[in-house]
Amino acid sequence: MPLFETPYPQLLSSISSPSSDQPVYLIFYSDPDPSTGKLWCPDCRDVQEPVKAFFSAPESPKGIVFWVGQRPEWRSPENPARVRWNVHNVPTILKLMEGKEVGRLVEGEILEKGRLAEFTKA
Template sequence: MPIITDYKLPNSADALDLPADSNSPFFIAFLASRDPSTGRPWCPDVIAALPYLEATFSAEGSPRAAFIEVGQRPEWRDPRNVYRAKWNVNNTPTLARYERVDGKVKEVGRLVEAEILDSKRLKNFITSSSASL
């Protein structure tokens, strides 16, 4: 499934649009925004993780994933940044996994920064059931 780059993030995880009759996970990668002068993310950790994330989520049969840019460095550092305040994201990159649990959408796991660079850990995070995370 293709990577979603224009995903409209709702106000909270419980408002994510996950099918009610499916156990399919949905992933959100919170990434540093691209610097307009270079076209590359301003965060070196995001630059390192992007090839892993792109390869994982553009592969045949991969689950849905939205890539969300959290802002340029000054807006990201603001404690009131919407991703910090409403989504509890304090590091870039962060890969969060969401699923329906007892009928409600919940975050069931996340990988942060260098954890994403561990190919085996990333694959396990994407393919395992949430119970084994």
């Protein structure tokens, strides 16, 4: 399954569809810095390539990147990631079933050996 790096509205609406019996994974990252093109969050940069490789494999589940914004947007208590998903650290990966959170990996947990593979088992 491909990794969707642009959370199109139809993809985001599909995660709340009760018809799917497969989990969907929301991957919360900082936005790329406009001057460098790199994610402004160093922890996000650390996990970006391993996460991309994992979710881009043919047998992988659906992963959708949710960009939290630049640093000032991210720090806002009104940030959609904070309000809708209760995300307070990036990177964070949420496991969703029928639009409801059933698991979460935060920051360094994502890089722990075997943790992502175990987390994504259905």
